[in-house]
Amino acid sequence: MNVGVGVGRPTKCLCGFKGGGSMEITLTAPEKFVLRETLEKAINDMLMEIANTDHRKMREALKEREELLKTILEKLPADGDHAA
Numbered sequence: 001m002n003v004g005v006g007v008g009r010p011t012k013c014l015c016g017f018k019g020g021g022s023m024e025i026t027l028t029a030p031e032k033f034v035l036r037e038t039l040e041k042a043i044n045d046m047l048m049e050i051a052n053t054d055h056r057k058m059r060e061a062l063k064e065r066e067e068l069l070k071t072i073l074e075k076l077p078a079d080g081d082h083a084a
Helices: 029-051 056-075
Strands: 002-006 022-026
Touching: 029 056
Parallel strands: none
Antiparallel strands: 002 022
8 A cells, every 4th residue: 555645735843854855665454554543543542632731832832733534543544454
């Protein structure tokens, strides 16, 4: 499976990364399963962290990171491949 990760629009500076370019990787079914599972856990963890953060700027940065994680997850095909 090939996964193309491209930048369709300019992004805000996040952790020193300003976006640009694209990347393509080939994943086996088990690798795709683990990546999807990892992204879903990271998003859930991020939601808890956002809910427990009082500092406005930090919460905004966490929300931006959550959106990036969701964008990556949406680019993964949602077929029924499972780790064997």
